[in-house]
Amino acid sequence: MSQLQPVSRDEALLALDALLNAMPPVAAMGVRASAGDGDFLRLQAPLAKNLNDKGCAFGGSLAGVMTLAGWGLATCRLQAEGLAAEVYVADSQLRYLAPLYDDLLAEARLADGERWPEVLARLRQRRRARLSVRALTLDRRGAVVAELDARFALIIPPSPGDAPP
C-alpha cells in the first residue's frame, strides 16, 4: 500500500527541514524551509554560504534553492495527503534577471492552470503524475531576481505488499 499516516502541514515542514539537512550539498548551502501552507513553500539560505566570485549569489545556488522549493512544495503536499510518492525534477527553465546581494529567499507555487486535486487524482489512479511549478527568488525589497519553471515527476513506487502487475 502507498498510504502513509497523513501528517499536519507544520509536521511536513519540519520533516522537510530534516530532509534538506540530510543532503550534503543542501546543508552546505544552509537551506531551510521558513514558511508554507500546502499551496506555496518558502525556502531561505544565507548569502555568505552562496557567494560567487563577484560577491553576489552564485547562479547554481539560485537554481538549487528554486528547484528545492518546487521539490519541497510537492514533497510536503504529498506527505500531508498521506501519499508515499517520490518527487524527481524532470526539466526546468531558469531566468537570471539581476544579481542578488541579499540572503536567498525562494518561493514556489503551482504553475498557472495546475491544480492539486487533478494532479493527486492522476497520481492515485496511475501511480505517476507530472507537476508544473513556478518558483521565484526575491530580493529584500520583494523584487524578482530569478525565475524557475520546472516540471516534476511524482511516482508511487511499488511496495512489497502490492499485487504483481
Place this chain on the structure above:
Amino acid sequence: MSQLQPVSRDEALLALDALLNAMPPVAAMGVRASAGDGDFLRLQAPLAKNLNDKGCAFGGSLAGVMTLAGWGLATCRLQAEGLAAEVYVADSQLRYLAPLYDDLLAEARLADGERWPEVLARLRQRRRARLSVRALTLDRRGAVVAELDARFALIIPPSPGDAPP
C-alpha cells in the same frame, strides 16, 4: 583598457580552479576543472558531496556544475584571449534524463552555430556579447544523464583609464 596579459590555457585552467574554490557553495560541492582546451571544459565533483535524499546526485548540483562548466568555458577562453570580461549566466534550460549514481562529470562546449571569433569580435567592438553554451552530465559509461542549454552575458566593465562615454 580591458586588455590583460594573455595567459596559456593551462594557466587559465589553474586560475579557474582557484576561482571555483573561492566560491563557498562550489567548494562545498568539491568542483574542480579536470580538462579543457579552449573549445570545451570538463568539470568533476565527487558524488558524496552532492547526494540527494535518494542516494543519487542532487539535481541542484547537476544544475550548478553544468552552469559552472559553461561559465568556466567562457572565463578560461576570455582569459586566454587577454580579455578582462565578466561572465554572467542569463538563462538556461535543463533536462534531467536519468538518476546519476556516479561522480559528477560535466562537459561544456559552444552551442551549435556559435563561434568564438564572432563572439570575441562582438565583445571587443561593443564591450558586451551573448554566448550560447551546451553542457552535458555523463555517467561513468558516457551516457548523458542531464543536459543544459544556457546563455551567458559577457561584459567588459568600464575601467578608470577609459575615456568617458
